[in-house]
Amino acid sequence: xxxxxxxxxxxxxxxxxxxxxxxxxxxxxxxxxxxxxxxxxxxxxxxxxxxxxxxxxxxxxxxxxxxxxxxxxxxxxxxxxxxxxxxxxxxxxxxxxxxxxxxxxxxxxxxxxxxxxxxxxxxxxxxxxxxxxxxxxxxxxxxxxxxxxxxxxxxxxxxxxxxxxxxxxxxxxxxxxx
Amino acid sequence: xxxxxxxxxxxxxxxxxxxxxxxxxxxxxxxxxxxxxxxxxxxxxxxxxxxxxxxxxxxxxxxxxxxxxxxxxxxxxxxxxxxxxxxxxxxxxxxxxxxxxxxxxxxxxxxxxxxxxxxxxxxxxxxxxxxxxxxxxxxxxxxxxxxxxxxxxxxxxxxxxxxxxxxxxxxxxxxxxxxxxxxxxxxxxxxxxxxxxxxxxxxxxxxxxxxxxxxxxxxxxxxxxxxxxxxxxxxxxxxxxxxxxxxxxxxxxxxxxxxxxxxxxxxxxxxxxxxxxxxxxxxxxxxxxxxxxxxxxxxxxxxxxxxxxxxxxxxxxxxxxxxxxxxxxxxxxxxxxxxxxxxxxxxxxxxxxxxxxxxxxxxxxxxxxxxxxxxxxxxxxxxxxxxxxxxxxxxxxxxxxxxxxxxxxxxxxxxxxxxxxxxxxxxxxxxxxxxxxxxxxxxxxxxxxxxxxxxxxxxxxxxxxxxxxxxxxxxxxxxxxxxxxxxxxxxxxxxxxxxxxxxxxxxxxxxxxxxxxxxxxxxxxxxxxxxxxxxxxxxxxxxxxxxxxxxxxxxxxxxxxxxxxxxxxxxxxxxxxxxxxxxxxxxxxxxxxxxxx
Ligand code: FES
Numbered sequence: 001x002x003x004x005x006x007x008x009x010x011x012x013x014x015x016x017x018x019x020x021x022x023x024x025x026x027x028x029x030x031x032x033x034x035x036x037x038x039x040x041x042x043x044x045x046x047x048x049x050x051x052x053x054x055x056x057x058x059x060x061x062x063x064x065x066x067x068x069x070x071x072x073x074x075x076x077x078x079x080x081x082x083x084x085x086x087x088x089x090x091x092x093x094x095x096x097x098x099x100x101x102x103x104x105x106x107x108x109x110x111x112x113x114x115x116x117x118x119x120x121x122x123x124x125x126x127x128x129x130x131x132x133x134x135x136x137x138x139x140x141x142x143x144x145x146x147x148x149x150x151x152x153x154x155x156x157x158x159x160x161x162x163x164x165x166x167x168x169x170x171x172x173x174x175x176x177x178x
Numbered sequence: 179x180x181x182x183x184x185x186x187x188x189x190x191x192x193x194x195x196x197x198x199x200x201x202x203x204x205x206x207x208x209x210x211x212x213x214x215x216x217x218x219x220x221x222x223x224x225x226x227x228x229x230x231x232x233x234x235x236x237x238x239x240x241x242x243x244x245x246x247x248x249x250x251x252x253x254x255x256x257x258x259x260x261x262x263x264x265x266x267x268x269x270x271x272x273x274x275x276x277x278x279x280x281x282x283x284x285x286x287x288x289x290x291x292x293x294x295x296x297x298x299x300x301x302x303x304x305x306x307x308x309x310x311x312x313x314x315x316x317x318x319x320x321x322x323x324x325x326x327x328x329x330x331x332x333x334x335x336x337x338x339x340x341x342x343x344x345x346x347x348x349x350x351x352x353x354x355x356x357x358x359x360x361x362x363x364x365x366x367x368x369x370x371x372x373x374x375x376x377x378x379x380x381x382x383x384x385x386x387x388x389x390x391x392x393x394x395x396x397x398x399x400x401x402x403x404x405x406x407x408x409x410x411x412x413x414x415x416x417x418x419x420x421x422x423x424x425x426x427x428x429x430x431x432x433x434x435x436x437x438x439x440x441x442x443x444x445x446x447x448x449x450x451x452x453x454x455x456x457x458x459x460x461x462x463x464x465x466x467x468x469x470x471x472x473x474x475x476x477x478x479x480x481x482x483x484x485x486x487x488x489x490x491x492x493x494x495x496x497x498x499x500x501x502x503x504x505x506x507x508x509x510x511x512x513x514x515x516x517x518x519x520x521x522x523x524x525x526x527x528x529x530x531x532x533x534x535x536x537x538x539x540x541x542x543x544x545x546x547x548x549x550x551x552x553x554x555x556x557x558x559x560x561x562x563x564x565x566x567x568x569x570x571x572x573x574x575x576x577x578x579x580x581x582x583x584x585x586x587x588x589x590x591x592x593x594x595x596x597x598x599x600x601x602x603x604x605x606x607x608x609x610x611x612x613x614x615x616x617x618x619x620x621x622x623x624x625x626x627x628x629x630x631x632x633x634x635x636x637x638x639x640x641x642x643x644x645x646x647x648x649x650x651x652x653x654x655x656x657x658x659x660x661x662x663x664x665x666x667x668x669x670x671x672x673x674x675x676x677x678x679x680x681x682x683x684x685x686x687x688x689x690x691x692x693x694x695x696x697x698x699x700x701x702x703x704x705x706x707x708x709x710x711x712x713x714x715x716x717x718x719x720x721x722x723x724x725x726x727x728x729x730x731x732x733x734x735x736x737x738x739x740x741x742x743x744x745x746x747x748x749x750x751x752x753x754x755x756x757x758x759x760x761x762x763x764x765x766x767x768x769x770x771x772x773x774x775x
Binding site for chain 1 (some may be wrong): 221228229232235236244246247249250254256257258259260264285391401402405410412413415416417419420423427552557559560
């Protein structure tokens with residue numbers, strides 16, 4: 001190897017070193033959103049009390065906003081709206097007593113509404129339609145409406161508590177978003 | 179196929195040929211370390227642009243969000259500390275290289291014909307880079323950036339005639355706030371980069387037009403094939419850039435990123451604002467001028483220097499060139515020496531000043547506190563903005579308010595700001611406090627210095643309670659502090675553990691004869707305050723708001739009473755900051771956050 005070849009090689013190698021030193025951390029920086037939410041599940045969804053059971057009518061879907069503490073990058077918001085859910089009370093003795101659906105459309109995430117006759121759900125965006133039990137009524141939605149975990153408190157008039165979660169849109173399975 | 183494409187592209191653009199011409203620029207005298215500086219400067223500027231662009235994807239320009247977003251970059255994002263650290267130390271590296279480059283051109287007299295225009299472009303670039311430095315320093319909207327910006331813009335404002343107007347336009351009003359941040363941000367990431375790109379492009383174009391200045395006494399060229407710019411000079415350039423970057427990375431690791439002070443607080447009274455080290459000499463020089471003539475030091479002298487430098491190529495034509503060059507070089511040497519001296523002097527003065535050290539220590543403490551609060555899962559940057567970070571922290575805000583409004587008469591652990599005429603508030607409401615009071619009511623820490631408050635002392639002289647009984651009473655009274663805000667006396671008495679507390683009976687017999695609690699004790703023997711929920715936030719708030727209430731100290735003469743704090747003077751949030759501070763109800767670094775349920 002002569003002097004000029006050595007210089008050529010050295011320039012390439014050093015140039016690559018310099019570029020990588022800056023580019024690799026920058027790549028990590030840009031990929032930051034892929035970072036898992038804070039460890040120990042600090043942001044893991046918890047049950048949120050929405051409404052006393054007695055205020056729900058059997059078979060009539062009602063929508064409720066979910067409000068909870070949220071962390072948006074560096075800001076901590078106490079009690080911010082996070083999303084909304086549909087609650088459908090089941091006939092007495094049925095298990096579970098209340099079904100909760102996320103109002104987020106499994107198609108592309110619009111907010112699902114109740115159809116005019118209150119007998120089915122319909123999404124205003126691309127006409128996904130669902131029966132009151134959440135099953136798709138046409139071919140647009142990839143899966144049924146997303147059921148959320150529900151529990152009742154121990155009070156005399158128990159409070160309906162829901163664990164609000166988001167799921168990946170367009171997927172045929174229900175895949176929770178971290 | 180590939181050759182076909184390359185040829186077609188070359189035919190249509192001629193780009194390759196031109197680039198090859200640049201690469202193959204002959205270097206008859208061989209590569210030189212002396213040619214490295216400009217290239218290194220260019221490389222670091224590119225790194226600045228790149229890391230800057232990265233941070234633009236995460237930075238949020240407003241006075242309420244800037245600090246939080248920089249905190250997020252620095253402390254939470256992957257490699258954020260590294261990117262920001264590179265940008266921070268890169269800025270300083272640019273300053274150093276800039277100076278070296280300038281001196282080099284000056285000493286080799288490369289400003290002479292035909293390179294006059296490139297010399298001017300260089301000076302313009304220098305000005306732009308100084309502007310970059312100033313605008314960038316302020317963007318985190320932390321204490322350091324805030325106060326430094328204030329100083330720099332006020333220097334602008336001190337210029338004769340147009341100064342005040344220029345300042346108002348740059349700052350975006352007479353107050354520092356959202357408009358200041360957005361304007362500086364716009365300058366830093368938009369206007370200045372465009373100007374820099376234009377000047378830099380022209381600078382480089384002219385450098386190729388004139389070629390590199392051949393050395394005055396060329397060394398014999400190396401043996402073998404003749405040298406060309408690439409790879410012989412580029413190798414040296416790459417080595418230099420790699421070494422410089424290595425130093426920068428070392429500094430980033432050493433510092434653990436880039437510094438971030440507590441959020442900007444316009445109300446802080448003792449923040450020791452200092453500029454970056456390369457402006458220290460100016461900072462120090464300002465102390466030599468009387469305020470009225472400040473603009474001489476900050477504007478006239480640097481301005482005259484810049485003008486002289488700019489006129490240099492022209493003077494070169496009319497004055498004898500060699501003596502002029504000698505004169506300028508020695509002047510610059512003298513000035514550099516002076517600047518170096520001033521810089522050292524400035525650091526030395528700070529080192530010797532206890533006042534500076536104290537202020538710096540305090541600033542470091544609040545920095546630490548701010549970072550702790552912002553990263554704490556139970557606190558975080560509040561939605562109102564980062565300036566509320568500290569305002570909602572009892573340890574910071576409460577201590578500050580207590581110091582300002584209470585410690586003129588009260589004491590806190592023996593410390594106070596005026597002549598004591600009220601009790602010590604350390605641990606007020608606790609068992610220790612009340613037990614101490616029962617032991618020696620006329621101690622300084624209790625009512626010894628409070629005029630007309632001798633009721634407890636009188637009780638002590640006649641009381642027959644023994645130590646164990648006093649313990650029990652103190653324990654009982656200390657439990658008042660945990661009575662919830664909405665509990666009534668009846669509800670409280672029905673709570674398990676109250677009536678059957680061993681201190682209850684003693685309290686009724688010994689204390690209740692003076693201290694009336696409606697529905698519980700009679701009082702009446704002597705005037706004394708209502709002790710229901712004594713030491714709890716509700717009692718303390720009531721006491722601060724309305725100490726003259728009949729159930730509190732209404733029986734004292736007006737001038738002996740604690741002055742009431744009206745909501746106009748002390749808002750609810752601040753009131754609770756004081757109370758929570760006294761009660762020690764704030765986040766402490768030792769105790770790790772309890773995991774959320
Ligand atoms: S988002 Fe609901 S139908 Fe497309």
